[in-house]
Each structure stands twice: as structure tokens, then as C-alpha cells.
Amino acid sequence: MxxxxxxxxxxxxxxxxxxxxxxxxxxxxxxxxxxxxxxxxxxxxxxxxxxxxxxxxxxxxxxxxxxxxxxxxxxxxxxxxxxxxxxxxxxxxxxxxxxxxxxxxxxxxxxxxxxxxxxxxxxxxTHDYFDLPTLSVDDGKAARAARMRATCRRMIAKKRCRVPCGMLTGRQRPSAEGPAAHPLRSTHHSARNRTV
Structure with a gap:
């Protein structure tokens, strides 16, 4: 062609x-x-x-x-x-x-x-132009933590988890990934805490 x-x-x-x-x-x-x-x-x-x-x-x-x-x-x-x-x-x-x-x-x-x-x-x-300032490292970590808390709330609301994780209670147990481990991989969201 x-x-x-x-x-x-x-x-x-x-x-x-x-x-x-x-x-x-x-x-x-x-x-x-x-x-x-x-x-x-x-x-x-x-x-x-x-x-x-x-x-x-x-x-x-x-x-x-x-x-x-x-x-x-x-x-x-x-x-x-x-x-x-x-x-x-x-x-x-x-x-x-x-x-x-x-x-x-x-x-x-x-x-x-x-x-x-x-x-x-x-x-x-380009009428919908807007400014989106770059976050500082601390603000970026705070935004990530807020997203993780929202994930925890959604899982509890959908009854996929019975126990609030440390992201909501402030008592999350340390893990290999550090204190800010993703809630889906934290011990509170293990299979034994999920409802069927």
C-alpha cells in the first residue's frame, strides 16, 4: 500500500x-x-x-x-x-x-x-486551565496516608474486613514495609479477618 x-x-x-x-x-x-x-x-x-x-x-x-x-x-x-x-x-x-x-x-x-x-x-x-502545585515530600506522604485510610474505610463499608486497621486507629503494627504499609497488605486485612 x-x-x-x-x-x-x-x-x-x-x-x-x-x-x-x-x-x-x-x-x-x-x-x-x-x-x-x-x-x-x-x-x-x-x-x-x-x-x-x-x-x-x-x-x-x-x-x-x-x-x-x-x-x-x-x-x-x-x-x-x-x-x-x-x-x-x-x-x-x-x-x-x-x-x-x-x-x-x-x-x-x-x-x-x-x-x-x-x-x-x-x-x-484550553479554557479549563488550572494550577496544580507540586507537593512537598511531607505533603506527598500525607496524601498517600489519606488515600490508604480511604481504602480501609471502603473495605470496612463493603464488609470485606471486620477489624479497623491501624491506618484508622493509629495503632498499626510495624511490618517489613515500614509503618506506612498499604492497608491491603497489613495484618488487619489478612484472610482471617475478612468475612465471606
Whole structure:
């Protein structure tokens, strides 16, 4: 079976470069027009009413309305089976709209308001962005202990164990795995304490 190549893959093979433009929600209609299978040589940016801006390092223009764009040069192409390719490129220049980067030089996801194609005709936004700070070691241990206590409570509620283990009573017996042994492997959850 002949390998099908997308327009992007063909362009990358011919020019050894491409530009990735971050699409904000406001440019979704233009993004959709750019996906139309126009004949070779057509100016899809003009068809979409978007502005081509000159490149800095890679021989590809970038979209002036995009809040961020990455100029890339070809690194390698990996053939996957008979019908797929993975194209690896190196980012050689990045463009960011001034308001997309904060005073700490971090990109602001809310300002980018990015949209991405996630498969088929499905797209997703980044509106559900949230911060999830990394836990300290002590907080991580406390979170693990809380999960283990919840497991004990579920086992007791389902009548799979008759005796509360040390995770609930604070009197768990030491084991080879240390004082924080998983309740399912503690002596209180052995077969003799389970109901049938």
C-alpha cells in the first residue's frame, strides 16, 4: 500500500521547514479555511483572510494574527508502518505577541486562548486551565496516608474486613514495609479477618 502523505508532510519534505502557528479561539474560522484541500500553489492564508509575516530563520512565513508561532527546520522523518510518518523538526525561532508573555517571561495560557485539533474533526480549547502545585515530600506522604485510610474505610463499608486497621486507629503494627504499609497488605486485612 502506498504511503499517504499529508500536505504538511509533503511541504516539509520539499522545503525542509515549516512554521507552527498557535491558533487562538478568535482564529478558528481561519484555521478551518487553511485546512481546505486547495490545489498546490494556492495561497491558503489569503483565502482565510490572514496575514503572512516574513520569517526570521526558517523559509516559511508565519501568521501575523497568531499569538505565538514557531519556525522549524527538518531534523528527521520516521516511517511508521505503511501509512504514517512522524516528522521531527527543530524550533529555530519563536514569535510571541507582547501581551502573551508576562513580566516573568512566562507564556500566559489565558492570553493564548489556544485551540487544538485532537483527532478527526474534534477540537479542544484550553479554557479549563488550572494550577496544580507540586507537593512537598511531607505533603506527598500525607496524601498517600489519606488515600490508604480511604481504602480501609471502603473495605470496612463493603464488609470485606471486620477489624479497623491501624491506618484508622493509629495503632498499626510495624511490618517489613515500614509503618506506612498499604492497608491491603497489613495484618488487619489478612484472610482471617475478612468475612465471606
Amino acid at each position: 502506498a504511503r499517504r502523505r499529508t500536505r504538511r508532510a509533503r511541504n516539509d519534505r520539499e522545503t525542509l521547514a515549516f512554521t507552527v502557528n498557535v491558533v487562538p479561539n478568535a482564529l478558528v474560522a481561519g484555521m478551518n479555511v487553511c485546512a481546505v484541500p486547495f490545489p498546490a500553489g494556492a495561497d491558503e492564508l489569503a483565502e482565510a483572510g490572514l496575514t503572512a509575516r516574513p520569517d526570521e530563520k526558517a523559509p516559511c512565513p508565519w501568521i501575523g494574527e497568531a499569538p505565538a508561532a514557531f519556525e522549524c527546520c527538518h531534523h528527521t522523518t520516521l516511517g511508521i508502518g505503511n501509512s504514517r510518518e512522524i516528522i521531527l523538526d527543530e524550533v529555530v525561532y519563536a514569535h510571541f505577541r507582547a501581551d502573551a508573555v508576562n513580566e516573568r517571561r512566562h507564556v500566559d495560557p489565558a492570553t493564548l486562548d489556544a485551540v487544538d485539533r485532537i483527532g478527526g474533526q474534534g477540537d479542544a480549547t
